[in-house]
Amino acid sequence: MTRFGIHGTTEVAEVAGDAREAALSRTHRIRHRVLGVAITLVALGYAVRLGELQIVEADEHRRAQLEQSAEWEALPAPRGRIMDRRGRVLAAPDTRYQAFLAVDELRLERSAAVEAVAAVVPVPSDRRRAVTEAEGGWSLVASDISDEERVRMQRTIGHGIYFESRAARDYPRSMGRRLIGAVGASGRGGTGLEAALDEWLAGRAGQAEVRFDGRRNTYRPSGGKVIEPVPGHDVVLTIDAELQRIAENELARALTKTGASGGDMVLLDPRTGEVLALASERADGAPDQISALSDPYEPGSTAKPFLLASLLSEGVVDLDEVVDVEGGELRIGSRVIRDVHGYDTLRVREIISKSSNVGAAKLSARLPSAVQHRYLRDFGFGMRTQVGYLAESAGRLSRPESWTSLSPASHAIGYEMSATSLQLAAAYGAIANGGILLKPSLVREVRDASGRVVERFEPQAVRRVIPEHVAAQVRDVLEEVVRDGTGTLARMARFAVAGKTGTARLAVDGRYALGRYRASFVGFAPADDPRIVILTRLEDPKGGVYYGGAIAAPTSQAALEAALAADGVQLDPRLVVSDPRPRPWSDPSRAAEGAERAIFAASGAGGPEEPWGGDLETDGLVPLPDLTGLSVRAAAAQLHGLGLRVAWQGRGVVASQSPPPGSELARGETVVLK
Structure with a gap:
């Protein structure tokens, strides 16, 4: 159990x-x-x-990825050119390149392609690494590549290298750099006309789509969007490059010879107001400072012609009236006015040609202060010329209410007022052209990249200052200054020069310095048909020679002589071409008559300085040679050697002449060449 x-x-x-x-x-x-x-x-x-x-959600995430890894890279616009009045380039874009390797398209190994670039230009280590680690697209490998370097790389590498242009700046001529200025590091105008004209020159930048790889290196994706840049406009100046070079060279030579601390030289066309040359040098000035525009000074005796023009316009003097000049010394209140030479009496015209301070001071008493001030104001003193584009000073001309009993005499001899060199040249231009003050100009026209003119600047009349007959009288007196007065060192053999010298005391810290002066000369030529105004100012010359007639006048003469000898400068009395553009104050129908015509005037000052010598009225007749087939200059030279004037109606070589060869003409008559 x-x-x-x-x-x-x-x-x-x-x-x-x-x-x-x-x-x-x-x-x-x-x-x-x-x-x-x-x-x-x-x-x-x-x-x-x-x-x-x-x-x-693929598209949405793709957009998010692109937003995180894509950017737009700016493509600078090619900067416009700056050219002189005859189309000679003064500043131009200098194309440089960036090189990109499209790693998926290279037939060479990447390292071999990089070494090929490095054999031409340096390649930084970070760019080498970016190329070798790039997963695709474009990788920047080198910058600032010249056109020659670009060609070498292209030949070596072949497929897979791409170039992108970058705008740089080139100044092919050494002259005018202070005036033209420079471009800043940002590619925009930094100083001078480069800055002042930047709105026209800069253009509009473009854009290119770029990507970032895992290391934040940029590359251009295949098929990326590109918005091309719009090139800047070209600007044509009124400046003549050859005249600018001459002005700068002669000014530099004068400064070296006289030990002056600085100075200006201005060349201006009195018929249009166009500035042909503008040279300034100051030992203590900024590198881009143009003292002819920015530094006003007391003009001294070069202001006396404006007093004469005022007196003649008001009808209170006669040129041949005799004036007691007190032996060269005049006391007004506590002030004593002195002349260099102690004349007893002088005619009114001689007060200007001999440059009598006493005579000018006495004549100024014939004008109410308000009237004297009004004429000076109408000539342009005390206000900017509005040349535009560059900073300029208005100078100083106080209201007549503030004048003292000494002021009328002071203004008559060029003290108690100040003016820039350009203001003074423009005022002399009004005397030269028949009494019209013109607005000075530096720009003739603006063109787009295709060469089409988008803006043209015509001469602008400011106001009529004095009647034409008064201007003619003052011109005659100024011709006497150069022929027989203080400006004899400005004389020229081939045509008459008109002008006025000035020697003014130099103020330092509000007081006139002992033994320091400013020397100047202002004039125009030819005297009977002015085509050019010239101003020379030398600041604080050393060595004991400081008079305007001794150093400024010969400097002006040397500049005019150099201009006559220069190629392509149409100032030679044998080759002076009329400006076809109508003047705003002239009859248009009359202006059109000379549109295709050039006049060659060989009217000298008379006497032994004429190129043919002798007296025109008694030398008899001269036979006219056959000039067909010759150049205009060669034909004009022969005719002027015979004492004849020339009118040119055509182009190229001489095809016909009137009167025909063999004709006998009196010296001074005109031969028409076609």
Whole structure:
């Protein structure tokens, strides 16, 4: 019995154990199935989400990626050129390049391509690394590449190298740099006309799409968007490059010779107001400072012609009237006015030609202060010329209400007032052109990149200052100054020069310094048909010679002589071309008559300085040579050698002449060449 019980218990236990194992096995299977289902569901969820990311939301994420890795790179616009009046380039864009390697297109190994570039220009290590690690697209490899270097790289590498132009600046001529200025590091105008004309020259920048790789290096993607830049406009100045060179050279020579601390030379066309040359040098001035515009000074005796013009316009003097000049010394209140030469009497015209301070002071008493002030104001003193583009000073001309009893005499001899060199040249231009004050100009026209004129600047008359007949009288007196007066060192053999010298005391810290002066000469030529105004100012010359007639007048003469000898400068009396553009104050029908005509005037000052010598009225007739086939200059030279005038109506070489060859003409008559 007992055994049976034991076996029964064992069997029961075994059955119970099998049941537990079966239950446990079912539990494991259930868990495995649940886990498998869960994993499957998770995987399915990931798959669904991945599908959403790859398909449904792909565009949105692509845009986000581009926003994070894409930028626009500025493409600078080619800067416009600055040219002189005859189209000679003074400042021009100098194209430089950046080189990019399209790594997917290279036929060379990347390292070999980089070394090929490095053999031409230096390649920084970071750019080498960017090329070798790039996953695609373009990689910048070199900058500031010249055109010659670009060609060498292209030949060596071939496919896979691309170049992008970059605007730089080139100044092919050494002259006019102070006036033209420079471009700053940003590519915009920094100083001078480069800054003043920047709105026209700069153009409009473009854009190029670039990408960032994983290392934040930029590259150009294939098919990336590019907005091309718009080139800047070309600006044509009134400046003549050759005259500017001459002005700068002669001014520098005068400063060296006289030891002056600075000075100006201005050349201006009195018929249009166009500035032909503007040279300034100051030992203590900023490198980009143009003292002819910014530094006003007391003009001294060069202001006397404006007193004469005022007196003649008011009808209170006659040129041949005799004036007691007190032996060269006149006391007005506490002040004594002295002349260099002690004359007893002088005619009114001689007061100017001999530069009598006493005579000018006495004549100024004939004008009310308000009238004297009004004429000076009308000639442009005390106000900016509005030449534009560059900073300029207005000078100083106080209101007549503030004048003292000494002021009329002071203004008559060029003190108690100040003017810039450009103001003074423009005022003489009014005397030269018949009494009209013109607005000086530095820009003739603006052209777009295709050469089309988009803006042209015509001469602008400011006002009539004096009657035409008065201007003619003053011109005659100024011609006497150069022929027989204080400006004889400005005389020229081939034509008459008119002008006035000035020697003014130099003020330092508000007081006139002992033994320090300013020498100047202002004039125009030819005297009977002025084509050019010239002003020379020398500041504080050393060595004991400081009179305007001794140093400024010969400097002006040397500049005119150099201009006559220069190629392409139409100032030679044998080759002076009329400006065909009508003047705003002239009769348009009369202006049109000379539109295609050039006049060559060889009217000298008379006497032994004429190129042919002798007296025109008594030398008889001269036979006219055959001039056909000669150049205009050669033909004009022959005719002027005979004492004849020339009118040119045509182009190129001489095809015909009137009168015909063999005709006998009196010296001074005109020959028409066609």
